[in-house]
Amino acid sequence: MRIFILSLLLQFRCGAELLSEMYGSLQSPNFPEPYPRDTELNWNIGVPDGFRISLFFSHFDLEPSYLCEYDFVKVKADGEVLAVFCGKEETDTEEVPTQQVITSPRNSLSIQFVSDFSNEERFSGFMAHYSAVDVDECSQRSDEDQLCDHFCHNFIGGYYCSCRYGYQLHTDNHTCRVECSGAVFKERSGILSSINFPSPYPKSSDCSYRIEVEEGFRLRLQFDPRFDVEDHPDITCPYDHVKVGSSHSCPITHTLRCLLIGSVSDPSRKQRVWTVLWRSVSRVHPDRQQRRLHPFPQR
Amino acid sequence: MRIFILSLLLQFRCGAELLSEMYGSLQSPNFPEPYPRDTELNWNIGVPDGFRISLFFSHFDLEPSYLCEYDFVKVKADGEVLAVFCGKEETDTEEVPTQQVITSPRNSLSIQFVSDFSNEERFSGFMAHYSAVDVDECSQRSDEDQLCDHFCHNFIGGYYCSCRYGYQLHTDNHTCRVECSGAVFKERSGILSSINFPSPYPKSSDCSYRIEVEEGFRLRLQFDPRFDVEDHPDITCPYDHVKVGSSHSCPITHTLRCLLIGSVSDPSRKQRVWTVLWRSVSRVHPDRQQRRLHPFPQR
Numbered sequence: 001m002r003i004f005i006l007s008l009l010l011q012f013r014c015g016a017e018l019l020s021e022m023y024g025s026l027q028s029p030n031f032p033e034p035y036p037r038d039t040e041l042n043w044n045i046g047v048p049d050g051f052r053i054s055l056f057f058s059h060f061d062l063e064p065s066y067l068c069e070y071d072f073v074k075v076k077a078d079g080e081v082l083a084v085f086c087g088k089e090e091t092d093t094e095e096v097p098t099q100q101v102i103t104s105p106r107n108s109l110s111i112q113f114v115s116d117f118s119n120e121e122r123f124s125g126f127m128a129h130y131s132a133v134d135v136d137e138c139s140q141r142s143d144e145d146q147l148c149d150h151f152c153h154n155f156i157g158g159y160y161c162s163c164r165y166g167y168q169l170h171t172d173n174h175t176c177r178v179e180c181s182g183a184v185f186k187e188r189s190g191i192l193s194s195i196n197f198p199s200p201y202p203k204s205s206d207c208s209y210r211i212e213v214e215e216g217f218r219l220r221l222q223f224d225p226r227f228d229v230e231d232h233p234d235i236t237c238p239y240d241h242v243k244v245g246s247s248h249s250c251p252i253t254h255t256l257r258c259l260l261i262g263s264v265s266d267p268s269r270k271q272r273v274w275t276v277l278w279r280s281v282s283r284v285h286p287d288r289q290q291r292r293l294h295p296f297p298q299r
Numbered sequence: 300m301r302i303f304i305l306s307l308l309l310q311f312r313c314g315a316e317l318l319s320e321m322y323g324s325l326q327s328p329n330f331p332e333p334y335p336r337d338t339e340l341n342w343n344i345g346v347p348d349g350f351r352i353s354l355f356f357s358h359f360d361l362e363p364s365y366l367c368e369y370d371f372v373k374v375k376a377d378g379e380v381l382a383v384f385c386g387k388e389e390t391d392t393e394e395v396p397t398q399q400v401i402t403s404p405r406n407s408l409s410i411q412f413v414s415d416f417s418n419e420e421r422f423s424g425f426m427a428h429y430s431a432v433d434v435d436e437c438s439q440r441s442d443e444d445q446l447c448d449h450f451c452h453n454f455i456g457g458y459y460c461s462c463r464y465g466y467q468l469h470t471d472n473h474t475c476r477v478e479c480s481g482a483v484f485k486e487r488s489g490i491l492s493s494i495n496f497p498s499p500y501p502k503s504s505d506c507s508y509r510i511e512v513e514e515g516f517r518l519r520l521q522f523d524p525r526f527d528v529e530d531h532p533d534i535t536c537p538y539d540h541v542k543v544g545s546s547h548s549c550p551i552t553h554t555l556r557c558l559l560i561g562s563v564s565d566p567s568r569k570q571r572v573w574t575v576l577w578r579s580v581s582r583v584h585p586d587r588q589q590r591r592l593h594p595f596p597q598r
Binding site: 156162 | 324463465
């Protein structure tokens with residue numbers, strides 16, 4: 001029995017009440033009657049991801065003390081103290097909640113009420129109201145660090161991304177890619193550019209183009225020297241890259257006259273451009289034909 | 300069979316799709332492929348009370364026509380047309396949604412898409428996204444027409460009121476009343492004023508005070524001429540009033556020496572003040588004692 005009472009007392013002193021509704025209120029013990037001495041009460045407010053918590057004190061009257069060392073209300077979030085209140089009126093060293101609304105940085109907030117062993121007067125305590133507030137994820141980020149590649153749609157409790165016409169949402173649900181594979185070019189010559197050229201190519205895209213010229217010819221490619229694809233000072237093409245080679249989509253018998261150009265971009269924002277010219281050259285006199293291959297302005 | 304097909308056709312032309320999720324999207328038929336001709340589609344978006352609906356078109360490309368008489372998208376709420384769109388670019392006579400967000404005045408919104416019997420070109424149609432938006436009831440009203448007497452607490456989907464310390468929320472859940480009944484005064488004389496005097500008395504309060512003087516005396520009341528309680532030009536005291544009389548709380552044997560003063564205020568904002576002085580006068584020489592009864596300054 002003694003243990004039971006002790007455990008009840010400990011619970012009253014230290015146990016935290018969990019508040020998980022989308023709104024509610026909390027108050028000092030016995031409110032609106034004066035609160036008891038030598039008491040500690042804790043409330044942990046938790047709401048779903050995608051929300052923050054706003055807290056408003058509609059009444060506040062605690063024993064005043066220098067730096068709130070006697071009775072106080074402490075508001076914390078993510079381990080950081082957001083505010084400590086005591087007394088009834090603001091002083092140089094002590095704060096009261098007045099009409100300010102406290103908003104948690106994320107979806108949890110904890111409130112601690114402590115009264116010390118003695119109260120010189122009788123203080124009526126506090127009454128506080130909280131509510132979950134929707135986070136507008138779409139308006140939080142800067143342009144450089146957008147959540148969504150094209151469109152961001154906020155809803156209560158979350159957001160989703162969508163893409164401009166002609167693009168598909170990547171499986172990462174944030175970047176927009178284009179469908180750009182499967183094209184086959186059979187002309188004797190042509191120019192192939194990165195998507196959206198001269199605008200930067202889209203992020204998170206994986207394009208492949210097959211160029212195949214007639215028998216007796218072979219392919220010669222020349223990239224525009226203004227080739228500008230995200231690079232790295234030490235590692236060869238770890239992010240975006242353009243790859244030229246044959247593949248299973250080019251029959252083995254078609255060596256040199258069939259090439260696959262693959263262009264891969266990652267989800268980062270450093271998209272650029274590239275252009276390649278292809279020309280079919282006779283296998284007999286490749287050099288003579290090559291001389292004409294200077295279509296791009298030199299740097 | 301013919302009837303079944305006809306009913307299917309009618310449904311396709313006129314049936315409205317009900318969207319009751321808290322967010323979602325809608326698009327022209329076959330999107331992103333061009334929409335068919337001779338088609339009508341309707342969507343009715345409905346979200347719970349306490350929310351509004353925001354609508355955003357991420358893509359829009361309809362056949363242009365003068366005043367959108369051929370193909371169009373019409374947005375309506377509560378029977379009123381909020382917008383009519385057609386074409387792909389704004390003109391002097393036709394609107395496109397561009398980047399604007401349409402917000403419904405209340406919790407429903409309907410969208411109608413109509414294409415006529417022929418399209419000269421192929422138009423890709425539209426893609427739109429909607430989401431429920433919380434209404435902050437507390438910040439919507441002016442000071443004169445506040446939802447809550449003292450404190451208004453918004454939450455997602457609604458709001459509630461609370462009162463300052465010392466007041467109770469009326470059963471109307473909006474006004475704040477004080478507990479002001481049951482006081483008994485037994486002094487030979489005294490002054491009784493409306494609550495909060497000289498500030499206006501609170502709304503929605505029903506106070507009663509009993510004054511009872513010694514046997515052999517009777518009560519004489521005198522109201523301060525600055526008596527100011529909400530009145531009416533034609534009807535006697537239909538709203539707030541102060542009532543003087545005996546009641547079951549005054550024993551029958553105590554006639555004239557026990558009075559009940561009741562003060563009632565309604566939920567309107569026109570609170571004022573009143574003050575009454577009481578004095579016990581001898582039943583033997585009432586006139587002589589009355590002469591001293593001029594405590595208030597005359598108007």
